[in-house]
Amino acid sequence: MRNLVIRYAVFVTGLYFLSLGVVCIVKSTLGTTPISSINYVLSLNTPLTLGTATFLLNMLLILGQFALIKGRSTRKDVxxxxxxxxxxxxxxxxxxxxxxxxxxxEISNYWYALAMLCVGCMSQAIGVVLELKPNVAIMSAEGFVK
Structure with a gap:
């Protein structure tokens, strides 16, 4: 049981680093990751925050997963x-x-923007490793592809 708690804690830590990477990349003003682009545009053009838009898109991906497994799902899949x-x-x-x-x-020049982008990419890389290593769950984008 203790091992499972540690694995989930590592997974959640990975989610935190992923989120920090998303924010650093957005703050770099050099664009955003493909998976966050729809969320970011929604957050710019609606009252939704980036986190709320991300959650809503993830819910759509989860619904999509249920639609894809309809009729051939196992309890484990659900x-x-x-x-x-x-x-x-x-x-x-x-x-x-x-x-x-x-x-x-606030990014004042291109070099600061590049530095922030690098910090974001590094944070996301750490997050991905910490998310995948414990092998306890997957996020909705990966689940949709799976």
């Missing part, structure tokens, strides 16, 4: 998909928290 809901919520909350923490960051 549990795996339902487990994505709380993690999607946490991921969105982490994004909003990091956006709030970085609210004062």
């Amino acid at each position: 549990v795996e998909i339902l487990l994505q809901i709380p993690f999607s919520f946490a991921f969105g909350a982490f994004i909003d928290f990091n956006m709030w923490m970085c609210r004062g960051i």
